[in-house]
Amino acid sequence: MLMDRINQRVKKIEISDIRQFDAQVSQIPDVIKLTIGEPDFTTPEHVKEAGIQAIKENVTRYSGMSGFLEVREAAASFVKKKYGVVYNPETEILATVGATEALSAILLTILEAGDKILVPTPLYPGYLPLITLTGAIPVFLNTAVNNFVLTPEMIEQAMIEHGKKVKAIILNYPSNPTGVTYSRKEVVTIAKTLSKYEIFVLSDEVYSELTYGATHVSLGEYLFDQTIVVNGLSKSHSMTGWRLGFTFAPEAITEELIKTHQYLVTATSSISQMAAVEALTKGCDDGAIMRQEYEKRRDFVYQKMKKLGFEIARPNGAFYLFAKIPNSFIQHSFDFCRDLAMKNKVALIPGSAFGKAGEGYVRLSYAADMEKLILAMKRLEKYLNENGK
Ligand SMILES: Cc1ncc(COP(=O)(O)O)c(C=O)c1O
Numbered sequence: 202m203l204m205d206r207i208n209q210r211v212k213k214i215e216i217s218d219i220r221q222f223d224a225q226v227s228q229i230p231d232v233i234k235l236t237i238g239e240p241d242f243t244t245p246e247h248v249k250e251a252g253i254q255a256i257k258e259n260v261t262r263y264s265g266m267s268g269f270l271e272v273r274e275a276a277a278s279f280v281k282k283k284y285g286v287v288y289n290p291e292t293e294i295l296a297t298v299g300a301t302e303a304l305s306a307i308l309l310t311i312l313e314a315g316d317k318i319l320v321p322t323p324l325y326p327g328y329l330p331l332i333t334l335t336g337a338i339p340v341f342l343n344t345a346v347n348n349f350v351l352t353p354e355m356i357e358q359a360m361i362e363h364g365k366k367v368k369a370i371i372l373n374y375p376s377n378p379t380g381v382t383y384s385r386k387e388v389v390t391i392a393k394t395l396s397k398y399e400i401f402v403l404s405d406e407v408y409s410e411l412t413y414g415a416t417h418v419s420l421g422e423y424l425f426d427q428t429i430v431v432n433g434l435s436k437s438h439s440m441t442g443w444r445l446g447f448t449f450a451p452e453a454i455t456e457e458l459i460k461t462h463q464y465l466v467t468a469t470s471s472i473s474q475m476a477a478v479e480a481l482t483k484g485c486d487d488g489a490i491m492r493q494e495y496e497k498r499r500d501f502v503y504q505k506m507k508k509l510g511f512e513i514a515r516p517n518g519a520f521y522l523f524a525k526i527p528n529s530f531i532q533h534s535f536d537f538c539r540d541l542a543m544k545n546k547v548a549l550i551p552g553s554a555f556g557k558a559g560e561g562y563v564r565l566s567y568a569a570d571m572e573k574l575i576l577a578m579k580r581l582e583k584y585l586n587e588n589g590k
Pocket residue numbers: 238298299300301302325327373376377405407433434435441445446
């Protein structure tokens with residue numbers, strides 16, 4: 202049969218559990234969905250204007266493959282100002298179609314069938330299908346045993362077990378789904394450990410601007426030579442639909458990434474690039490207002506859920522809480538979330554959607570307004586009062 206001849210690796214990939222669950226709960230009338238991993242703010246007005254202006258001025262042709270120099274310069278100055286990292290915009294930065302295309306280009310560029318890649322779990326579900334497509338093998342590092350913080354010992358143990366087969370590691374902080382991020386000391390320690398091995402480090406820092414109580418520390422600062430940092434404007438400037446991301450990596454790596462990127466997409470949208478120039482230069486601090494609002498919401502849901510009996514990992518970044526379902530309730534995360542959504546109309550994502558290490562947990566996204574969050578917490582409290590064992 203023709204369909205049997207489809208690439209078997211593609212056949213292995215499934216529509217993400219998050220999307221499936223979200224589709225199911227969306228059918229429930231009046232449900233409050235705290236499922237979405239997308240900012241609920243609109244793109245800042247002046248950034249939208251820059252996009253409109255670009256269209257009017259006919260900036261509607263292909264940019265060069267790696268993006269307009271202007272947008273790479275803007276990205277270089279943004280990360281220098283914010284995180285003190287220095288990248289040459291001419292040779293070390295690539296503008297991509299969101300962080301997603303950056304991830305695709307990177308994994309296709311470095312992985313071959315049979316290679317191993319270390320992936321701390323719970324993990325962002327976007328990584329695995331891409332790894333599957335390359336034929337590489339993920340090696341999961343369970344961080345649930347250490348409050349979702351990766352330790353040098355976990356890396357070292359995996360390197361002893363899997364040795365030279367390991368080509369790369371993916372880091373993601375602030376983390377989706379846990380909201381955990383790393384302090385400077387933790388970044389330094391991880392960098393020191395990774396520097397002992399000849400492996401690529403993909404550091405997905407797309408939530409860097411949503412770091413609470415401290416400044417984000419980029420791995421690029423301490424492990425420049427082997428790190429490819431991924432970032433973008435989706436979260437920092439509420440620009441998910443504009444599809445604008447970046448890779449930051451040494452020249453030799455960037456040269457290879459450009460090849461893959463070229464044949465995937467040619468270049469990212471010229472219009473979005475011009476909007477990004479505005480966002481990264483004049484809108485450098487646009488994120489501050491959003492961050493303040495997220496922080497307020499985080500404090501509210503964190504305190505409320507703690508009171509209700511959930512254990513929650515250090516929620517110092519992104520806009521997620523990863524909470525352990527209290528013992529006296531359904532422990533299977535899918536069943537718990539389905540039951541809660543059906544009975545009391547609050548939708549959370551089951552932790553198992555982020556890998557086995559997430560079983561027994563739920564992810565709550567507080568990218569929703571305060572009114573919704575207050576009502577959701579009332580409904581959750583009612584559910585817990587009525588459904589304990
Ligand atoms: C950890 C992580 N990486 C990458 C992405 C993709 O971001 P983008 O919209 O820039 O493609 C997301 C989106 O939710 C994410 O959570």
